[in-house]
Amino acid sequence: xxxxxxxxxxxxxxxxxxxxxxxxxxxxxxxxxxxxxxxxxxxxxxxxxxxxxxxxxxxxxxxxxxxxxxxxxxxxxxxxxxxxxxxxxxxxxxxxxxxxxxxxxxxxxxxxxxxxxxxxxxxxxxxxxxxxxxxxxxxxxxxxxxxxxxxxxxxxxxxxxxxxxxxxxxxxxxxxxxxxxxxxxxxxxxxxxxxxxxxxxxxxxxxxxxxxxxxxxxxxxxxxxxxxxxxxxxxxxxxxxxxxxxxxxxxxxxxxxxxxxxxxxxxxxxxxxxxxxxxxxxxxxxxxxxxxxxxxxxxxxxxxxxxxxxxxxxxxxxxxxxxxxxxxxxxxxxxxxxxxxxxxxxx
Numbered sequence: 001x002x003x004x005x006x007x008x009x010x011x012x013x014x015x016x017x018x019x020x021x022x023x024x025x026x027x028x029x030x031x032x033x034x035x036x037x038x039x040x041x042x043x044x045x046x047x048x049x050x051x052x053x054x055x056x057x058x059x060x061x062x063x064x065x066x067x068x069x070x071x072x073x074x075x076x077x078x079x080x081x082x083x084x085x086x087x088x089x090x091x092x093x094x095x096x097x098x099x100x101x102x103x104x105x106x107x108x109x110x111x112x113x114x115x116x117x118x119x120x121x122x123x124x125x126x127x128x129x130x131x132x133x134x135x136x137x138x139x140x141x142x143x144x145x146x147x148x149x150x151x152x153x154x155x156x157x158x159x160x161x162x163x164x165x166x167x168x169x170x171x172x173x174x175x176x177x178x179x180x181x182x183x184x185x186x187x188x189x190x191x192x193x194x195x196x197x198x199x200x201x202x203x204x205x206x207x208x209x210x211x212x213x214x215x216x217x218x219x220x221x222x223x224x225x226x227x228x229x230x231x232x233x234x235x236x237x238x239x240x241x242x243x244x245x246x247x248x249x250x251x252x253x254x255x256x257x258x259x260x261x262x263x264x265x266x267x268x269x270x271x272x273x274x275x276x277x278x279x280x281x282x283x284x285x286x287x288x289x290x291x292x293x294x295x296x297x298x299x300x301x302x303x304x305x306x307x308x309x310x311x312x313x314x315x316x317x318x319x320x321x322x323x324x325x326x327x328x329x330x331x332x333x334x335x336x337x338x339x340x341x342x343x344x345x346x347x
Contacts, residue, residue: 004035006035007035008033008073008220009073010032010033011070013030013031014067018064018065018066021293024293025295026065027053027056028049029070030049030053030239031070031320032239032249034188035220036187036218037214037220038220039214039220039223040220040223040238040239041225041230041234041235041237041238042054042222042239042241043226043238043239044226047243048242049241049243051110051192051193051224054190054192054222058101058105059091059097061092071086072087074087074188076104102181102183102184103133103186104188105187105189106181106186106188107181107191107192108190108194113165116176116177118164122149122162122165123142123146123161125180126149126176126179127142127144127145129184148180148183151182152176152209153175153209169202170198171198175206178194178206178210178213185217186217186219187219187220188220189214189219191221193224194206194210203230207234223235228267229271231252231255236251237249237252240255242263242300243290243300247263248264248330249326250326251327261329266283266304267285270282270284285304286304290303297315298312298315309332312332317330318331318335
């Protein structure tokens with residue numbers, strides 16, 4: 001068992017959106033750790049709270065959203081002196097969190113065109129990012145921008161500095177965003193579905209690039225995705241989320257070899273596999289993700305679960321049950337309480 005301090009610890013994080021129609025508990029008691037230099041994958045269907053978790057780390061939640069509870073403990077490294085701070089105590093607009101954003105923790109968003117300014121050249125935007133973080137001249141900042149474009153393997157970097165975002169392909173824009181994220185030499189990179197809009201060939205290139213940059217810079221990565229193939233390619237450990245809650249945490253090998261939560265099992269069974277009979281039915285997860293305004297009582301997955309136990313699964317939210325040192329699951333199938341409740345109900 002390792003005693004090394006994790007780079008990031010999220011403890012009971014709760015981010016809610018207070019709307020006219022009710023409260024949306026987008027992130028509802030999420031906890032996990034990210035070790036130094038490792039990759040943690042966050043997996044789940046759309047609407048499960050993956051992206052909101054990433055935004056919450058950097059306090060990028062806008063009204064009517066608000067972080068209402070929890071801790072986000074980050075190990076800062078200032079001139080060789082390490083200290084653990086709670087990012088939530090800094091405030092969303094304070095100087096301390098602004099020093100961390102883009103420097104110690106950077107983020108790549110899902111769609112580059114929402115992050116790049118369409119009326120500024122790539123060189124101007126990269127140089128601006130360098131100037132914000134380093135006291136250098138505009139010429140030196142442009143030189144650094146060209147170096148970063150070389151680093152992310154974009155050809156003819158000097159010429160690209162004069163191009164506008166709309167003149168680049170999707171894969172090239174995503175590489176520009178990665179280059180921008182590297183301007184501050186971050187210790188943690190949050191990647192929010194960075195390959196969703198790319199073709200499979202470009203996706204493979206971006207993933208390989210991120211792995212090589214992680215090794216070179218020693219970054220940890222929080223990789224948010226709904227793609228099991230990407231998770232298998234990138235992550236060492238995985239957090240599976242459903243309706244704002246973590247339902248399973250484990251290492252990548254156990255996730256595919258021995259998933260425990262019915263939701264994780266259903267996700268894995270709903271993807272095509274080599275060796276399956278051609279033309280045979282592909283399993284789907286029955287039902288729909290419930291409305292965030294009307295989350296079912298008990299385990300939120302129970303209306304779609306094939307292992308549903310009446311008066312147990314719909315009675316209370318199951319606690320997180322440790323199966324071994326690195327594997328936890330939130331399901332009554334693995335809880336002693338389930339056996340007792342089922343026995344009492346039968347009696």
